[in-house]
Amino acid sequence: MKGKMTSKPPALLPRGQGEWLITNGRGGYAMVALDGACRQTHHALLVMPTRPPLQRVLLVRQLEEAVFVNGNWKSFSSDPTPSAQSQPRIEFLDEGVMPHFKISVEGIVIRKYLWMPQNGQGLFVRYEMAKKRSTRLRVTPQICFRDLETGTPLAETYLVRPHTTGIHLYGDPNEKPCAISANRAGVLYPVNSWKTLQLFDPATNAWQSEEVYLPAAFEFNLQAGQEVTLMLQLESGAKLDNENEMTDADILFNLEKERRLQQEHELSQVFSHQPIRNLALNGASFIIERTTAMTQNSRTILAGYPCLTDAGREAMIALPGLLLPTKQFGLAKEVFAHFLKHVHHGLIPHYFSSRPETPNYASLDATLWMFAAIYEYWQASQDHAYLEEIYSLLLEILQAYLRGATPGFKLDAEDGLLFSDERRHPMTWMNAQAGEWQATPRHSKAVEVQALWYNALRIMAAFSEKLGKTEGFNRCSEYAERTAKSLAHKFWCDAAGHLYDCLIDTSIIQTGVVNAGMPSNDNAVAVGDPTCRANQVIAVGLPFNVFSTEQTRAVIDWAMKKLVTPYGLRTLSPDHPAYCGEYIGSPKRLAAARHNGCVYPWLVLPFTRAYMKLYDNPRAVYELFKPLFDDTEKHCAGHLAEMYDGDSPHHPRGASAYAASSGAILQSWQILQGKAI
Template sequence: MCIEFGREICGDLSHAETREWIVTNGMGGYASGTVAGLLTRRYHGLLVAALKPPLGRTLLLTKLDEMALYDGQAYALYTDRWANDIVAPQGYRHIERFTLEGTIPTWRFAYANALVEKRIWMQQGANTTYVQYTLKRATQPLTLTLKALVNYRDYHGSTQSNGWGMSIDPISQGISVIAYPDATPIYLLSDRATVTPAHNWYYNFELAIEQYRGLSDREDHLHAATFEVTLHPGEAVTFVASTEKQPNLDGETALKLRRTQEQRLINLWKGNQPGNGNHGNTPAWVNRLVLAADQFIVDRPLPDEPSGKTIIAGYHWFGDWGRDTMISLPGLTIATGRAEIARAILRTFANYVDQGMLPNRFPDADEQPEYNTVDATLWYFEALRLYYNATDDDELLRELFPVLADMIDWHCRGTRYNIHLDSADGLLYAGEAGVQLTWMDAKVGDWVVTPRIGKPIEINA
């Protein structure tokens, strides 16, 4: 079930920096980067926390700069690109192999006769990232130092330090970082490494993809602490970044929980297949799809429904969109044996119906939902139909029937954006100047690129 790259990819920066990985926490938060370990996007980071799930995504821990001292020599495991395309150090040259084990990115760094293995994963349901290092092979002890580079900004943003002073305090087994008085604390911890607090800004990281996109491509990050540990062959150390004050620091237990969660998802899919559920010969790519499907399913808690669910429209920068959620719901939930998640999503979105319409999107800044979509409501009916066909859930149908009737009533008599049923031909009309309502929704300033005012064909098909 692994995706694997050898030295031919990992040792070539032009390839290694274009292979990206992502791990998620089921809340909208994630960790993401490149195989090379190089930052190329403003969206990369080891802890991008969803502070208001599933949104409020905030870059907290950018990266770890790792050095290994072995047999009297210092080796960099990390790679940085600075202003004017200067790449230093070039730790990617030591990557022997990169493997995606389920959803867990894993690197093997080789230098001299030593081999260090690195894994990254997140705790499900928590803004907590684990980075574990294991000395797999060596003839003597190896000392590992980790420089933790932090930030505190919206994940769409960019930081220039400008003398920004964060509060960094030692705590048991690590440090806490508070960016400003009302900020959520960041806890950087380790099960066995010693920690030395710091406060040094690193300037002018260059982000190649942002440069390509024509956006701001320089950023500063704060070195908040250095963690250090000496490992003997077979030993491991775990680094944890979290918004939780006391996360589990037992790396082996946390890793086992993540792997158990992945196996549970695969078993749910297998149990939902025709026959006796014995699908031991399932191609590995199918299992990967099942696990990838789960990465898009996230929490959207409601005041009276803390177990609310939704679907992220895509990483890195999309939130949850009504149209995308309803289109993808059958494949991500019903086909994977998770009808209860589909049910939760349908109930969650029913709470946001307004004037007979499903939201188009939820803005990042925790504002009111935007309703500029003519088809999300129609896709809701289709998603519910497919759910009911798979489950015969009469109880949910009875619960949602008043919502469905209200949707139909609003569309018949007319709702916002001039969406209404034309009594002359029975077709849905939609649109007014300055508003995009279909999937062709590009808008630049006040210019709607594809207005489509009238009776779009796919809306009435």
């Protein structure tokens, strides 16, 4: 793929900036622009995992569609800048039970529905003719077998095998085919041609050229009021080629409508605010099935789309907002079980590989976030039996921390704080790297890690007390008290008027960078990093806050001045010399911007918790982050992005749909709904 720079990407044009995502509950998805087009490199009509939810493969980039009007074929593939009045009009209508596209072409009106059966391996595309006109419809799939993770093409040529209702496409005769079928008789014309698409990569701000294969064209005569449904799937599992084809497609369509109607009704009982209800409705996209060597058909939370896998930190931040307001307690326990079964040396996985490989454990805080999520679960469910069931395992995890058995970090016996002794890999959530270069080295003692550690101790003390475990209560309370004293004393920076971001071991400071493998200095001392980052907001915004009201107020006031934006909190103050306001550029530039300026919606949750304890003013929080609470359809409909540019107008970056963003905003809304907005 070759690219060239552009100053006016279609992703930033009014019609092209929105996206729509649908998923199948197994890691598969379709993502297109809100005018139906595939405009960006991550847009595709059919992405499926070959080993659900692993090894996702892009199969169908998009469909080329046209109707026969006034003696000519008229394409209704979207044009980024249509000007002529005769251009097709394409509207995305998020109304009724099923969001869909309404296409108007010179008096002909077609409604186009897309949906994925849950736990299936395919996509249905349904075209409904309006009752006033008849026409001929032509649909030509654009094929591009590509490994989603690496971007590597998986085929240079394709084998096309017709069958009774469509075609099977093979990139390799020994692999699973992509099957494209129709539920209505039509004419299948061989095409066997190629086309070059221009797709925009928002991260590099460059156009990318991609060749797609056009295997065949489906043509149908549609009378007024008739429909035709195409099914695109990885291998032919759910067949439509039988005598009840029409009935099968209609049944599946009606089942999907009933499923969405039931979800909408249930959520309306919890979330009266429509944008928040949409966020909750689409939050189900992140709940997927995963099979590992340790678990069979367990449930987990996917970190985000288009290409993220399930990750411990993101799952635990997202879970309370995605599952607890709707009392999906059984599902929450499945997610906890999935991660607890993979505990290794006291750590839950940082993330599961998108390949059949062992999980990655390079996270100092993912396990600590799990304690907070379990605490939220217990508060919502009052499930004492579950606490009894997992208590011993949670205690073993804490003991691994206390013994120093967890790889990458240790407990300081003098002050009770955790410190990272890993030089090669970052262990906190600010973990961006480009090669061996670390963009935000925060070794030694990071402020939010200490606050999470203190919360884990306090939470286990509360669990011990509830279950009558006197020894556990005494030990956890003792360790929590010692950690609290050190945290409150060592992390307050009088000169800055807020918290240190981390305490840095001077043995690893050398011209502001960390040298991998550098020997430890026994005479080193810890110095405070006064950089104004959002991590201090996390530290004061957890369920248990060790800092005084005055200190917490100072932190929140600094955040209001330097970090708060309408889309969340910046990761770094704009007046810092390392600040990056846009997430665009080379790999090193992207790594630098990720946690040196980018805005994260999930940080609204600790801010909301701390602000409400201080000021008890839900209206103020609502006004600060109004786009996140009111405009959940603007970018990826019903979802929030992983991050946004630090500079206005705060374009969405990273994953278009991010579980931690949705879950945190849903939980923040619940906190605000404890008060009147």
